[in-house]
Amino acid sequence: MITLNVNGKNYNVDVTPDTPLLWTLRDNMGMTGTKYGCGISECGACTVHVNGQAKRSCVTPAGSVVGAQITTIEGLSADSSHPVQKAWIELDVPQCGYCQSGMIMATAALLARKPKPTDADIDKTITNICRCGTYQRIRAAIHLAAKNTKS
Amino acid sequence: MTNRLEMNRRQFVVTTAAVGGGMALGVRPAGAQTAADIEINPWVLIAADGTVSVRVGKTEIGNGAVSTLPMMVCEELGCDWNKIKVLAAEPNWDMKNNNVFAGKIGARNFNSNRSYQSLEQFQQAGASVRERLKAAAARNWNVGVADLTVNNGEVIHVASGRKAAFGQLAAQAAQIKLDKEPAVKAPDQWTFLGKARAPRTDVKGKVDGSAVFGLDVKAPNMLYAALRQSPVMGGKLRSFDFNAIKDRPGVHSVVVVDPSEARPKTDLKTLYAEPAPQSAVAVIADSFWHAKSALDVLPVQWDDGPGANTNSEDFFKTAIAAVNRGGGTVNRKEGDPLAVIAKGGKLVEATYQAPFLEHALMEPLNGTALVTANNVEMWISTQASQNVMLLAAIETGVPLNNVVVHAANAGGAFGRRIFGDDARMVVAVAKKVPGRPVKVIWSREETTRQGRFNPFSVAKLQAVLGADGLPEAMVIRIAGHTPSTGVLIDTPYASAIPNFMVESIPTNTHLLTGPWRGPGYNTNVFFLESFVDELAHAAGKDPMDYRRSLFAKWSDPAWLKVLNEAAAKGEWGKKNLPKGTAQGFAIGAWPNSKPNDASIIANLVQVTVSTDGSVKVDTVDIAFDTGKVLHPDGITAQFEGGTIMGINKTLNEELTVRNGRVVQGNFDDYPMVRIADTPTIKVHFGGLTGGAKLTEAGEPPIAPPAPAIANAVFRATGKRIRALPFRNHDLSWS
Ligand code: FES
Ligand code: FES
Numbered sequence: 115m116i117t118l119n120v121n122g123k124n125y126n127v128d129v130t131p132d133t134p135l136l137w138t139l140r141d142n143m144g145m146t147g148t149k150y151g152c153g154i155s156e157c158g159a160c161t162v163h164v165n166g167q168a169k170r171s172c173v174t175p176a177g178s179v180v181g182a183q184i185t186t187i188e189g190l191s192a193d194s195s196h197p198v199q200k201a202w203i204e205l206d207v208p209q210c211g212y213c214q215s216g217m218i219m220a221t222a223a224l225l226a227r228k229p230k231p232t233d234a235d236i237d238k239t240i241t242n243i244c245r246c247g248t249y250q251r252i253r254a255a256i257h258l259a260a261k262n263t264k265s
Numbered sequence: 266m267t268n269r270l271e272m273n274r275r276q277f278v279v280t281t282a283a284v285g286g287g288m289a290l291g292v293r294p295a296g297a298q299t300a301a302d303i304e305i306n307p308w309v310l311i312a313a314d315g316t317v318s319v320r321v322g323k324t325e326i327g328n329g330a331v332s333t334l335p336m337m338v339c340e341e342l343g344c345d346w347n348k349i350k351v352l353a354a355e356p357n358w359d360m361k362n363n364n365v366f367a368g369k370i371g372a373r374n375f376n377s378n379r380s381y382q383s384l385e386q387f388q389q390a391g392a393s394v395r396e397r398l399k400a401a402a403a404r405n406w407n408v409g410v411a412d413l414t415v416n417n418g419e420v421i422h423v424a425s426g427r428k429a430a431f432g433q434l435a436a437q438a439a440q441i442k443l444d445k446e447p448a449v450k451a452p453d454q455w456t457f458l459g460k461a462r463a464p465r466t467d468v469k470g471k472v473d474g475s476a477v478f479g480l481d482v483k484a485p486n487m488l489y490a491a492l493r494q495s496p497v498m499g500g501k502l503r504s505f506d507f508n509a510i511k512d513r514p515g516v517h518s519v520v521v522v523d524p525s526e527a528r529p530k531t532d533l534k535t536l537y538a539e540p541a542p543q544s545a546v547a548v549i550a551d552s553f554w555h556a557k558s559a560l561d562v563l564p565v566q567w568d569d570g571p572g573a574n575t576n577s578e579d580f581f582k583t584a585i586a587a588v589n590r591g592g593g594t595v596n597r598k599e600g601d602p603l604a605v606i607a608k609g610g611k612l613v614e615a616t617y618q619a620p621f622l623e624h625a626l627m628e629p630l631n632g633t634a635l636v637t638a639n640n641v642e643m644w645i646s647t648q649a650s651q652n653v654m655l656l657a658a659i660e661t662g663v664p665l666n667n668v669v670v671h672a673a674n675a676g677g678a679f680g681r682r683i684f685g686d687d688a689r690m691v692v693a694v695a696k697k698v699p700g701r702p703v704k705v706i707w708s709r710e711e712t713t714r715q716g717r718f719n720p721f722s723v724a725k726l727q728a729v730l731g732a733d734g735l736p737e738a739m740v741i742r743i744a745g746h747t748p749s750t751g752v753l754i755d756t757p758y759a760s761a762i763p764n765f766m767v768e769s770i771p772t773n774t775h776l777l778t779g780p781w782r783g784p785g786y787n788t789n790v791f792f793l794e795s796f797v798d799e800l801a802h803a804a805g806k807d808p809m810d811y812r813r814s815l816f817a818k819w820s821d822p823a824w825l826k827v828l829n830e831a832a833a834k835g836e837w838g839k840k841n842l843p844k845g846t847a848q849g850f851a852i853g854a855w856p857n858s859k860p861n862d863a864s865i866i867a868n869l870v871q872v873t874v875s876t877d878g879s880v881k882v883d884t885v886d887i888a889f890d891t892g893k894v895l896h897p898d899g900i901t902a903q904f905e906g907g908t909i910m911g912i913n914k915t916l917n918e919e920l921t922v923r924n925g926r927v928v929q930g931n932f933d934d935y936p937m938v939r940i941a942d943t944p945t946i947k948v949h950f951g952g953l954t955g956g957a958k959l960t961e962a963g964e965p966p967i968a969p970p971a972p973a974i975a976n977a978v979f980r981a982t983g984k985r986i987r988a989l990p991f992r993n994h995d996l997s998w999s
Contacts, residue, residue, distance in 0.1 A: 137554040146481035147474020156932035187474035210327030211471030212627040212676030237941035247909025249943040
């Protein structure tokens, strides 16, 4: 049994510390917005925030984030009002949508660190995979979110 | 096409009448329908608060179906797009409602109606509701129906400006019988379709994590299964040792899928070739992590079967020998190209190769099923939910009436989720744990290795050029696993070249294949459009002008229009590009090249090859003709995404086989382009002919990138790449 702080609440979860955070969130805590794409830190579909930093939860043991502030897509905002979510809606970014939780979480972490990212910043930081190929809209939405974020 | 539309319309009127405007049969579909939604006809429900629900049979795989179909309704109904809700027409519901969507069990149009087939049906549904709402208002206000109009969710009396919201009229409208169905608007009367930018109806759940994909389904008391199928396709499970894992945490059991086990007799037929169950073992546990980690250490022995000891090099050797030998099935022949070649002259020939490909859907294969003696209920990401219902009944013997299938959002599909081999395996596992819902998951590696792959192929093309540099004869020989001659046999070039032949020679393997975004087309355009560029080069002609001369001899002017639009917008012939940078062009048509029946699409790309040999696509200018466009932003999104997938296929994708096993398993060895590799993609609408056709948008963008990039790389470096993917080739220069 370990205690995790997710989206501002503490949860007692019955997993061994080596269980990946991804599967802990999904199967043990019922938070399925965080997705499984590869399990080897290649695709970013499982991205969450740990103390505000983007982390790939498929390779993050649950035991390693005890005591940390974990944020998932469900906790990014109460009503899709985060500037990144709003930009995604405005530009109709998702196709199948499966990669988009991870894309949005990776972007939100980038903007928190760097409110006006350049294209080069985006290329370097947003390395998630989208098989539907929505990258062009993602880039536009990142810039839109940056523009709409009050600094 | 006109005929098809009229038939659909007759069917529509008959089946609607049979259902009688109400919910007489009393079966409620699952999904988001509430008691407040009043059914006006099987397609459209309206609630008192003005919410307009549209039922759709198509599942959402990312291409915007659950947005485009409601747009067809709204064109006629004049509703408020912000108040649209989408309900799933599920196959069991449909069957119990006289197959009002499907027409009949086993009809493919339930889930896979093409846009033009759906268009009149959904327009008709909207028009029919509009007239009922107007009739209700006319009665209330004691005015003529002809004096009423609709706009933004209200019926309006034009003369007085009096208004009533749809929600206020819904209950009355549901009771109204029309004497005759109204005619639907012709495309030139559209005010919403083809014009508006309608935000996708599914976007909200996809930005807040609430959209339910198959993998996200939760059921009380659910177990998880981690599946392993025979690593050599067609092999059989010999043995496994449950004792080695039985004490691991959370492990429930191990179940076996045995294809040779007796299955119930049935007359049911699937919509597509019935997928056979595959020999497999599955660990059942209380979480996927427990199931998967136990499966990873479960000792399993396999009989590899006939596919053992095969490898990719041999597949290619066999296919290359076949195209060199010839003598296969002649699929098309005009004139006597072999005689022209025998005579001699300026002969150009080239052999091209393309490997097996995996769909690499972002959401790995999975499904959840609860099987009992008399019922099956399941949730799955699928492109063909009715097919899943049939497969579940076939695998279990449960009567079709008792098989309920819910389609979840699919995290990609591209043809992979049509045949239902995944659905069959899910049911085959779950029936071994009767009474408990079981979520069956293929790990990424298992998903990759148990794909239904895009088949490998080899094509040898030969041409003899005449005095004007244009081909006098062309011979195309294609071999590989079930080689497709799609696009090759009816290319416009076939009509422009006096002596022409296509021959195919299957050199099949033990691998299982299936439709992969634009089957046949996705690779044959690479062969053909690379070769045409090679011919232009051999003739010393500009490749754009060379194609213009050939298309001038073809009856469908759309090809020239699309080519010219791409050439203009992409600024063909741009001067002063830096060394290593060049333009390339390619054009193709899906699913065939018949005039007025196909989507024609061209790419003009600009590519930079760095001195280290890496290939970067800088820009892609797309021109196309689908006749009409239903949703400009939607088609733009499809083309942007399909181009990225096409670029990835060109640069990166390759499955190889060693000892009968697929080598690649995950994105580390089956790489994907990322945002940093993404070119500026521009979609131009000036190639549209506006003709009668309304053709597909999802498949077309997949094929042109490969030949366009190959042609650009040749112009940039002088190196002609004839075997995909590009990352296998050294393109470095100094
Ligand atoms: S699932 Fe974690 S990076 Fe792919
Ligand atoms: S939207 Fe489908 S994988 Fe990104």
